[in-house]
Amino acid sequence: MAGGNAIRGSRVGAGPMGEAERGESAPRVVVSYWCSNGHHTRPSFAQEHGLAVPETWDCPRCGLPAGQDQDNPPAPPRVEPYKTHLAYVKERRSDEEGAVILDEALDTLRQRGLIR
Structure with a gap:
């Protein structure tokens, strides 16, 4: 037998009154x-x-x-794949627009003398 003074078969909140005690x-x-x-x-x-x-x-x-309709359950949600920053940029700009922006940026760096 285990020693100590634990009360067997009880739990916190349990009592003889049951439902009447809790409402x-x-x-x-x-x-x-x-x-x-x-x-x-x-x-x-x-x-x-x-x-x-x-x-x-x-x-x-x-x-x-x-x-709630067993014959027509809701469709699973569509999971969008992870997009990189480059994927979002490519959605907004065409390749031609990207080339123009890149050329402008390179010209600016050349004028500052940061690249040749």
Whole structure:
């Protein structure tokens, strides 16, 4: 037997009164959600007046958005690939515009005597 004076079978907040000690539970509504991977989740929400249940819910298994229509779950979000600074510059400027800007910058450096 273990020594000490620990009380077995108890936890913080446990007591003989149970529900009466903590008060009444709020009425709950359970809503089903399905993601595009076919995962099913059923979170519960407090049933309060004027409180809307969300149309989508993040799937706890895969993280995709889940909807309430099992036959038509929301599509996975489109993931944009990482773009470098150069990719953004190329979106804004054509190669000809880039060549003109580069020539102007090189001329400025030559006038200052920083390059030949």
